[in-house]
Amino acid sequence: MENVAELKNVTKNFKGFSVNNIDLEVKQGFVTGFIGANGAGKSTTIKMMMNLLRPESGEIRMFGMDYKTHEKAIKERIGFVYDGNVFFEGLNLKDIRRIVAPAYKHWDDAVFYRYVDQFELPLNKAIKTFSKGMQMKASLAIALSHHAELIMMDEPTAGLDPIFRRNLMDLLQDLMVDGSRTIFFSTHITSDLDRIADYIAFMQNGELVFNQSIHEVAENYALVKGGLELLDRDTEKDFVRVQRASTGFKALTDNVQAVEDTFGNSVVIEQASLEDIMYYLKGGKSYV
Numbered sequence: 001m002e003n004v005a006e007l008k009n010v011t012k013n014f015k016g017f018s019v020n021n022i023d024l025e026v027k028q029g030f031v032t033g034f035i036g037a038n039g040a041g042k043s044t045t046i047k048m049m050m051n052l053l054r055p056e057s058g059e060i061r062m063f064g065m066d067y068k069t070h071e072k073a074i075k076e077r078i079g080f081v082y083d084g085n086v087f088f089e090g091l092n093l094k095d096i097r098r099i100v101a102p103a104y105k106h107w108d109d110a111v112f113y114r115y116v117d118q119f120e121l122p123l124n125k126a127i128k129t130f131s132k133g134m135q136m137k138a139s140l141a142i143a144l145s146h147h148a149e150l151i152m153m154d155e156p157t158a159g160l161d162p163i164f165r166r167n168l169m170d171l172l173q174d175l176m177v178d179g180s181r182t183i184f185f186s187t188h189i190t191s192d193l194d195r196i197a198d199y200i201a202f203m204q205n206g207e208l209v210f211n212q213s214i215h216e217v218a219e220n221y222a223l224v225k226g227g228l229e230l231l232d233r234d235t236e237k238d239f240v241r242v243q244r245a246s247t248g249f250k251a252l253t254d255n256v257q258a259v260e261d262t263f264g265n266s267v268v269i270e271q272a273s274l275e276d277i278m279y280y281l282k283g284g285k286s287y288v
């Protein structure tokens with residue numbers, strides 16, 4: 001399987017925060033959802049993948065190429081969709097097309113006008129008058145109009161209503177049918193990922209905790225419930241985190257098989273949602 005992006009030992013240091021030694025591969029032809037709590041380092045990582053920020057150390061290869069020698073060739077193949085308005089606010093879509101189109105070898109006016117039509121975007125109104133959803137669609141229309149192979153999006157669904165989000169997920173899914181396109185996007189809305197993601201990359205405190213297929217995540221992670229008498233130093237090793245209450249314990253495991261071997265039928269094992277996984281890995285406090 002080919003990777004459209006490969007990060008090796010990538011580190012970026014800010015005052016008080018570091019993205020630390022990230023190894024990340026983005027598989028070609030799939031949708032990868034990039035999750036993690038506020039401040040985990042997702043945007044920083046995406047910016048490095050877009051060459052908007054330079055890592056202090058490590059290597060980033062996009063489509064097997066390096067930004068140092070192939071910046072233009074790489075950018076040709078990526079459509080970047082930001083959260084919010086990236087265009088000059090006073091410009092309308094016609095102006096933006098005039099500025100952006102010549103920058104891309106594979107710009108396709110027919111595709112641009114098709115999406116403008118499909119998204120019901122006005123060509124002559126200033127972008128600053130667009131709603132958040134319209135701005136997102138405008139940004140996506142431009143990304144799609146140069147036949148980008150990789151669509152990178154930083155929180156594209158933030159602040160959008162549920163119906164719009166659902167339509168967007170449907171649209172993204174449609175874009176995937178020919179098998180050549182890749183989508184990588186960060187989000188806090190894990191239900192969007194249940195709908196379309198093939199892989200989940202999870203960041204926490206500047207580190208990549210995992211990058212697994214959605215099936216692997218479902219197979220490996222589970223919530224376990226049982227009586228407190230079952231817990232001791234040995235049995236607890238099967239858990240990533242345990243919450244104790246007077247009525248029993250609840251825990252997250254990343255090794256369902258080990259839990260089954262250790263506890264047999266004496267515990268209840270339930271599927272963990274992405275939200276459960278994020279919550280437990282973050283070290284949520286016992287609330288019972």
Ligand SMILES: Nc1ncnc2c1ncn2[C@@H]1O[C@H](COP(=O)(O)OP(=O)(O)OP(=O)(O)O)[C@@H](O)[C@H]1O
Nearest residue numbers: 014015016017036037038039040041042043044045
């Ligand atoms: N240019 C910068 N200078 C200093 N610190 C920065 C800079 N950019 C980001 N940070 C810090 O890096 C940390 C990670 O930020 P980042 O935006 O990458 O997180 P995130 O996972 O995208 O968060 P969110 O989900 O809230 O958007 C934060 O603590 C942030 O304050």
